[in-house]
Amino acid sequence: MVLLCDGRLTCGCADPYGRRVLGDTRTTSVTGVWTGEVASALRRDIVSGGSKFCGDCPLKLPLKKDEAPPARPLDAGALPGRLFVECTAACNISCNQACCAPETGITRTRQAGMLDFDLFTRVIDEAGPSLGRVDFFNYGEAFLHKRAVEMCEYIKSRYPDIFLYTSTNGLAFNDASARRLVHSGIDEVTFSIDGASQDTYVKYRQRGDFAKALANLRAMADEKAKHGRDVPYLNWRYILFKWNDHDEEMNTARRLAVDIGVDRLCWEITDHPEDSFSQRFRPGTADYKTIENQTWDHSRLSNAIPGATPRARIDVRTLVPALPIMARRGKTLQLHTRVTNLSNRRFAAQASYGRRLVRLGAQLCAADGTLINLDYARAWLPHHLEGGQHTDIQIEIPTPAEPGRYQLKFDLVSEGIDWFEKSGSQTTRKNLLVV
Ligand SMILES: C[S@@+](CC[C@H](N)C(=O)[O-])C[C@H]1O[C@@H](n2cnc3c(N)ncnc32)[C@H](O)[C@@H]1O
Structure with missing residues (x-):
């Protein structure tokens, strides 16, 4: 309601x-x-x-x-x-x-x-x-x-x-109220800023002040950084119109987003106003394909900031990699994995309110790959994993009660948000033989 x-x-x-x-x-x-x-x-x-x-x-x-x-x-x-x-x-x-x-x-x-x-x-x-x-x-x-x-x-x-x-729209804050909101505990704040310069921004946000919106966003990012807070997660949501959808302007937004320290920049694809929405990025166009995984609705992890979309490599160590993992039914499997952060953003091992912390997940699938149980097993990261780093994780996996052939699919999950696969990260599959 x-x-x-x-x-x-x-x-x-x-x-x-x-x-x-x-x-x-x-x-x-x-x-x-x-x-x-x-x-x-x-x-x-x-x-x-x-x-x-x-x-x-x-x-x-x-x-x-x-x-x-x-x-x-x-x-x-x-x-x-x-x-x-x-x-x-x-x-x-x-x-x-x-x-x-x-x-x-x-x-x-x-x-x-x-x-x-x-x-x-x-x-x-x-x-x-x-x-x-x-x-x-x-x-x-x-x-x-x-x-x-x-x-x-x-x-x-x-x-x-x-x-x-x-x-x-970020325009009703002053520096003090923007900083105060950061400490309220609010989980996520989206700034609607449709452009990377005053000229293009005011074409939709009439009477708006681009510099002020950006200054208030910067104040929040700065307050978070100063106090080591992980919330609020800060989004810059940029609606694409015909006057702000050129590479130069979009790249300026990407640079500003990095400079300010926002968590996520996302393009919003709209169909109104009818005479103004971006034709270049209409769904179905070749240009749309190039930014699809940076759009708001694609996945809750997609990000237009270069390198910020979560990407991981998951190596599962088994004695003979070419053979299926063998397990007795009803027993617990202990698997050793190495997880590498291929993005330039931290994978957080812990998070305020338990949301957005990253864990390793094993999904149970049938032998043909069909999903049986999305939330089959989880393992915690031992510590925050910074961009480019790897860590070894042991994951305990219950063996299905029914003997037969299965697959285990490994992916990382940002808890409460989404699986990494949704934003294009590679998963790892292993065959499992239950005897
Ligand atoms: C109507 S606004 C009100 C909240 C707030 N004043 C703001 O600007 O974010 C709610 C949401 O609608 C979005 N919005 C506004 N115009 C839009 C459009 N033409 N197409 C798609 N979303 C739009 C805004 O970006 C915002 O996230």
């Missing part, structure tokens, strides 16, 4: 003008809305094929001919697992032809300008125990709210295990 800045709850983030309201936290508890008549009827309608409530929602996926509606449980528990929090629908810039540009009158569709702090704490206090993730943004610019940083602190101090994420 999305908590609008006036306290109403809507069903999703693709509803800029608040047309699909499930209830109101000013008069009802979160549980009351989540299990209330509107939400319950919506669930019933969806499992029986469609709902009028959805209206023109762009996230709606029509059923194909003869396709059965999704079989989802009608009982969704007492509280949601994920919440968007909108501090305000107001914005300090006007994105070109955007649905949430101030000129659209979006703020007049809300019954309050700024989210009331006490209402916010009431919602978080109630929903916090069930929430796995809070997206601290919606339409507008969250950090225009004078207490936005305090709200992030509130969430992470009460519920440190909630994954707290925000997307910002």
Whole structure:
């Protein structure tokens, strides 16, 4: 659900003008809305094929001919697992032809300008125990709210295990508030900066100040480095338009990202505004292929910063490499591996809140390579593994109970994020014979 800045709850983030309201936290508890008549009827309608409530929602996926509606449980528990929090629908810039540009009158569709702090704490206090993730943004610019940083602190101090994420244009911070947010515990911050110079940046982010956005991003990176913090993970998300999609400009962004010390630079491929999106990198073009694994949606590990996409080599040591590994059923196998970091970024052995630490994983596959168990075995890195370094890791692997031929597939995993293979890293396969 999305908590609008006036306290109403809507069903999703693709509803800029608040047309699909499930209830109101000013008069009802979160549980009351989540299990209330509107939400319950919506669930019933969806499992029986469609709902009028959805209206023109762009996230709606029509059923194909003869396709059965999704079989989802009608009982969704007492509280949601994920919440968007909108501090305000107001914005300090006007994105070109955007649905949430101030000129659209979006703020007049809300019954309050700024989210009331006490209402916010009431919602978080109630929903916090069930929430796995809070997206601290919606339409507008969250950090225009004078207490936005305090709200992030509130969430992470009460519920440190909630994954707290925000997307910002970065223009409402000053040096002090940017640095303060770093210490809030927020897990990930995305800066929306679509260009590598003021001239191209303002073509979409009208009235924006490129230098200011960059300075605030730099302040956060600097504060992290100074205090040896691994969170927040800092993204620079760069939407490709026809005026910022040339090699020179994209390379300037890559250089700036390295210089500032951001964790990830990613290209966002968009299809709007219709007269402005990048034709050069339209999906399907040859140029798109060259940057596909640097795009936001490709994998959560993909990165446009040269050398930053995780790459590893995994050598599994066996007595006779050409022969399958032999094992007795029910016994535990001890395998010796050597893992080499082929990227120029650290593989962290430990991480705040346990997310983004890197472990070696063994997946169990059938003899023809078909996956049986993705999470079959894991081993910890003995220490942080810097770019170019290698380390030896012993991994304990249970032997399948059924005798026969199998494969073991080894890959590294950034816990809570993705397998390295998703971003193009090579895996290692070994045949396994269980007797
Ligand atoms: C509407 S903005 C609001 C949050 C915040 N003010 C910001 O700029 O990040 C939410 C997200 O939409 C993205 N966005 C804005 N215009 C877009 C476009 N034309 N295509 C794809 N994403 C877009 C932004 O980059 C941002 O990540």
